[in-house]
Amino acid sequence: MARSNKDDNPSPESGREQPWWNRPVLGKGGLIEGIIHSKQEVPEEALIERKKHANDLYIFAKTAEAIDSPQFLDQEFITYIKIQYMLDNDLGEYAGLKQSYRYLELAIDVKDLLLFINQTELRYRGYKQQEFYDQVPEILKESEDAETFKQRLERTVVEAIAQTKTAEGKEALDHYADNLKQISDNPLGLNLLRRFHSFEQSDYSVLASISDLIRNIEIRNVNDLAILTHLVNKNINLFDKISQIVQMPPEKNNSRSFALIVQFIALNHQHRNTVLKFEELIKVLRQWLRYYSLIFNIQQSYPETDYKQPPEFTEPIPGEKVYRKYLNALTDKNQQIYYYDLGQNAPL
Secondary structure (H helix, E strand, O other), rough: OOOOHHHHOOHHHHHHOHHHHHOOOOOOHHHHHHHOOOOEEHHHHHHHHHHHHHHHHHHHHHHHHOOOOHHHOOOOHHHHHHHHHHHHHHHHHOOOOOOHHHHHHHHHHOOOHHHOOOOOOOOOOOHHHHHHHHHHHHHHHHHOOOHHHHHHHHHHHHHHHHHOHHHHHHHHHHHHHHHHHHHHOOOOOOHHHHHHHHHHHOOOOHHHHHHHHOOOOOOOOOOOOHHHHHHHHHHHHHHHHHHOOOOOOOHHOHHHHHHHHHHHHHHHHHHHHHHHHHHHHHHHHHHHHHHHHHHHHHHHOOOOEOOOOOOOHHHOOHHHHHHHHHHHOEEEEOEEEEOOOOOOOOOO
């Protein structure tokens, strides 16, 4: 019986399937090629280690997916994140505005406390009360920190209350001191109070006016700096009154710079709750990234060219899609700016 052509011309693949004693030494399917190209098994301990890291990563991946929200990729929210970065790092037009922004936002936040202080000074003008009001600037000046200020203020107000005749007057002084203490709880609060007194600015109603102006900015205009600059120009008398209090640098004391601050305050008020959830997501993603890096390093140590990789080595890693989404949204590749610390040096 004639032998088939298949048997006469075995392929290299069929050669590799033959027992080693029937295989040629050189050429396709030869013994030398088999020795060179044979793949090793990934060590069992590496697979166990990878599985342990994958289990930990899975928990953080699912947590990140649960926190994730379409709000975080809203263009206005991304703008808010980018401006925060520019302020914090003194970049572009925002250079030198961080401190002024922080003072103005604090002043607006405590405006009701300041207005009560102002109204108390105007309404309760007995001798002992006036004497107490006059002592407050000295206490502010001589107090190195908030705790010292509170202690000295408490001793002084207790004495003033003891010598005030009416219950209403006593209560007003007590509330007056409490408001001052509350403001001083903020790291910038003590210095803000000092600056109001240093520049003899007691018309705190200007803060209410600026607050109303910011609160009434239409959402559709919050990203339009031309409109915001025009709005500041129309109310420039308000900002002139507050410029020294918020330590606006002389070279930045203009409508455009105030418009930038107004824009960020408006965005901050609108997104302050969203950013708390977003920071929670970022915290989880950083934890996820730790395990991702460990898994990546294990897989890199056993490349497909030399090892028989198990299926999980090529499967999508849970959470990677979420991470990449925000890495792309918060990265300016042209300027190499990362608007949020997402662990950019990770192997992604």
